[in-house]
Amino acid sequence: MTAHVARPAGVSTPDLGLLRRLTEVVGVSGDEAAVRSIVVREVQDLADDLHVDALGNLLVVRRGQGPRRLRVMVAAHLDEVGLMILGADSDGRFFFEAVGHLDTSQLPGKALWIGPERVVGVIGIPPPHLQREPDSHGPFPLEELRIDIGETSRQAALARVRPGMWASYATPFQRQANSLFGRALDNRVGVATLVSLVRQPPRGIELLAAFTTQEEIGGRGARVAAQALEPDCALVLDCTPARDILPDEDALAWRVNTRLGHGPALYFADGDTVYDAGWANHIRRTAERRGLAYQIRQPGGGGTDAGTIQIAGHGIPCAAISVPARNVHGAVSHAYLSDWRTSLLLVQAALASLTPAEFRR
Amino acid sequence: MKRISRKATRHVRRSSSQLPDLLGRLVAARAPAGREEEVRALLAEALPRGLALSGTPLGSLHVELGPSGPRRLLLAAAMDQPSLMVSAIDDQGRARMRSLGPVVPRSLAGHRLRFDGGVLGVVACPWEAEPGEGVMLESLWVDFGVEARADCPVGLAACGMFEAPLETLGGNWVGRSVASRALLSVMVGLPSKLPRPAIPLTIGFLAHASVDDRGLGPSANAVSPEQAILLRPLPVESATGGGRLALGRGPVLGLPAAADSGSRRLVAWLMTAARRSGVAFQERVLAAEDPALRILQGSAQGIAAATLEIPAANLNTPAEMIRKGDAEAVQELLLQLLRRADQR
Numbered sequence: 061m062t063a064h065v066a067r068p069a070g071v072s073t074p075d076l077g078l079l080r081r082l083t084e085v086v087g088v089s090g091d092e093a094a095v096r097s098i099v100v101r102e103v104q105d106l107a108d109d110l111h112v113d114a115l116g117n118l119l120v121v122r123r124g125q126g127p128r129r130l131r132v133m134v135a136a137h138l139d140e141v142g143l144m145i146l147g148a149d150s151d152g153r154f155f156f157e158a159v160g161h162l163d164t165s166q167l168p169g170k171a172l173w174i175g176p177e178r179v180v181g182v183i184g185i186p187p188p189h190l191q192r193e194p195d196s197h198g199p200f201p202l203e204e205l206r207i208d209i210g211e212t213s214r215q216a217a218l219a220r221v222r223p224g225m226w227a228s229y230a231t232p233f234q235r236q237a238n239s240l241f242g243r244a245l246d247n248r249v250g251v252a253t254l255v256s257l258v259r260q261p262p263r264g265i266e267l268l269a270a271f272t273t274q275e276e277i278g279g280r281g282a283r284v285a286a287q288a289l290e291p292d293c294a295l296v297l298d299c300t301p302a303r304d305i306l307p308d309e310d311a312l313a314w315r316v317n318t319r320l321g322h323g324p325a326l327y328f329a330d331g332d333t334v335y336d337a338g339w340a341n342h343i344r345r346t347a348e349r350r351g352l353a354y355q356i357r358q359p360g361g362g363g364t365d366a367g368t369i370q371i372a373g374h375g376i377p378c379a380a381i382s383v384p385a386r387n388v389h390g391a392v393s394h395a396y397l398s399d400w401r402t403s404l405l406l407v408q409a410a411l412a413s414l415t416p417a418e419f420r421r
Numbered sequence: 422m423k424r425i426s427r428k429a430t431r432h433v434r435r436s437s438s439q440l441p442d443l444l445g446r447l448v449a450a451r452a453p454a455g456r457e458e459e460v461r462a463l464l465a466e467a468l469p470r471g472l473a474l475s476g477t478p479l480g481s482l483h484v485e486l487g488p489s490g491p492r493r494l495l496l497a498a499a500m501d502q503p504s505l506m507v508s509a510i511d512d513q514g515r516a517r518m519r520s521l522g523p524v525v526p527r528s529l530a531g532h533r534l535r536f537d538g539g540v541l542g543v544v545a546c547p548w549e550a551e552p553g554e555g556v557m558l559e560s561l562w563v564d565f566g567v568e569a570r571a572d573c574p575v576g577l578a579a580c581g582m583f584e585a586p587l588e589t590l591g592g593n594w595v596g597r598s599v600a601s602r603a604l605l606s607v608m609v610g611l612p613s614k615l616p617r618p619a620i621p622l623t624i625g626f627l628a629h630a631s632v633d634d635r636g637l638g639p640s641a642n643a644v645s646p647e648q649a650i651l652l653r654p655l656p657v658e659s660a661t662g663g664g665r666l667a668l669g670r671g672p673v674l675g676l677p678a679a680a681d682s683g684s685r686r687l688v689a690w691l692m693t694a695a696r697r698s699g700v701a702f703q704e705r706v707l708a709a710e711d712p713a714l715r716i717l718q719g720s721a722q723g724i725a726a727a728t729l730e731i732p733a734a735n736l737n738t739p740a741e742m743i744r745k746g747d748a749e750a751v752q753e754l755l756l757q758l759l760r761r762a763d764q765r
Contacts, residue, residue, distance in 0.1 A: 328578035375639030
């Protein structure tokens with residue numbers, strides 16, 4: 061049991077070192093242990109209660125102060141999209157399948173980390189001057205791609221990498237001025253935000269921090285966590301695509317979704333969920349009152365853990381705040397540090413001023 | 422399969438003078454998914470005083486009647502209705518939309534939409550679309566009479582609906598979401614007509630139901646009944662009797678094709694009640710997996726579930742239409758069902 065830490069100046073300073081460590085481990089859906097270990101080390105000395113459930117969700121409670129405080133579940137998913145090794149050809153190259161919604165057109169030519177030992181592999185393609193003409197235009201079918209780890213026989217390859225191992229892009233984290241480049245910013249940036257919140261929770265709520273598993277394959281961990289926690293409401297922290305680099309064709313301008321540099325994105329509806337309007341408007345009003353940049357995520361398409369949290373138990377009012385990033389689910393995502401910093405401030409402020417009145421019917 | 426009851430086929434006539442007044446107000450009220458306050462308030466106001474009311478955090482309203490004990494029955498229907506949400510605003514101040522719930526895009530072109538705060542817009546579509554060509558929601562936009570993004574009177578996530586007040590057309594009612602609103606009117610009238618049902622009963626007015634039945638599971642978990650009947654509209658091919666199912670032949674009972682498309686026992690109970698009361702009904706075989714019934718069956722401790730559907734022509738369009746007699750038949754069937762405890 062720990063007392064609440066007095067809030068220092070710059071309470072919501074993004075922890076870049078933590079984000080780096082989180083993005084440089086592989087945690088494909090169903091194999092989140094490495095990511096969870098980092099989070100446990102960060103929060104275990106602060107938690108009033110901490111446990112890992114049967115699906116691997118990490119549930120952390122900070123009780124807060126005051127009577128009749130709202131029980132607020134704040135969820136951030138630990139997992140990422142990736143690949144699973146299925147087997148090896150006789151020449152020692154591996155075939156595989158996608159886990160989660162992966163942009164398979166980005167796979168050719170990419171380097172991967174495979175398994176707990178982070179064995180390096182490459183998804184090879186012929187150089188352009190040796191490609192048959194059709195190959196140089198369209199995407200390669202997933203079933204024709206192979207991962208090369210440098211072995212030349214099945215036996216030798218299987219001695220290092222086994223079927224069932226997960227793999228993901230081998231991308232080191234880099235900061236360049238206001239830009240953050242890294243793999244799996246969806247949702248390591250949300251995880252880092254939630255860790256910050258656990259370190260310095262708003263006093264007037266009971267914080268039920270849920271670092272969830274298997275979001276990318278259907279929000280499975282989040283539903284279980286919500287059923288266990290039975291919160292009064294839930295806030296999801298995630299990372300959402302920014303499609304703000306457009307060709308000149310204006311017809312595409314209405315499919316932007318979000319933009320970098322315009323602050324965190326608030327949700328009113330996505331492909332699964334109609335978010336609680338009162339909760340969403342509370343966040344919006346908080347941002348306006350505090351002079352914090354924000355944007356409305358374009359309604360429609362995609363989803364978050366709210367898709368399963370909302371319908372758990374007797375129903376849970378949900379809101380979501382996401383940091384925008386380009387190339388989500390790709391080899392290198394790109395987010396702005398300023399957007400992340402603003403999201404930290406907004407999450408803190410919105411939770412600190414949240415009252416039951418927002419959810420009265 | 423179409424079969425019309427060969428016993429007394431006349432509809433039992435009951436006074437329905439209260440139905441049109443409340444129905445008109447429900448049709449005029451707006452209830453996008455998650456924003457059902459207006460409809461919920463109308464229903465709460467129409468209910469007799471002194472009833473045990475409860476709900477869910479998503480906004481559903483539950484009314485508990487009858488004795489305590491096992492075999493509680495949940496009668497459930499959606500409060501919310503399909504609507505449109507602004508998904509983008511272009512440089513000319515025109516809005517693109519996404520649907521919340523089932524929307525028929527081809528029925529929108531040229532119609533007026535009313536958005537939050539009473540803002541009026543007109544749905545436009547490209548001139549180059551060939552007549553008869555399928556219209557996609559993505560190709561439509563809303564014109565507010567402005568010429569710049571900064572002048573657009575609505576923002577992202579604003580909700581809009583077409584305007585179609587309740588009208589009488591011969592023996593029919595026509596209006597926005599008139600089928601689901603008629604079911605709500607019937608259900609809210611049950612406590613007055615049958616203040617002491619013979620079985621434990623909960624009437625559930627569901628929020629978030631028009632979007633993939635999302636409010637159904639939470640309500641079922643909260644009520645935890647052993648059996649449930651889901652009342653909902655059913656689109657029929659013809660308003661004039663040319664199809665297998667039609668207006669004016671009574672409500673439709675869904676026959677389960679497989680285990681996860683409903684409870685045969687419940688359907689048999691409904692049929693018995695219909696025959697005893699002389700209410701005409703129609704039958705159809707449900708799809709092998711009915712998503713709503715699957716949700717009910719997997720909720721709480723497991724729920725035996727069935728459907729009771731009111732046929733509707735032009736469903737989810739400004740010309741949505743039901744036969745008055747079908748709504749009255751639904752009411753009479755439910756009253757018969759709830760008067761007797763011996764067949765559940």
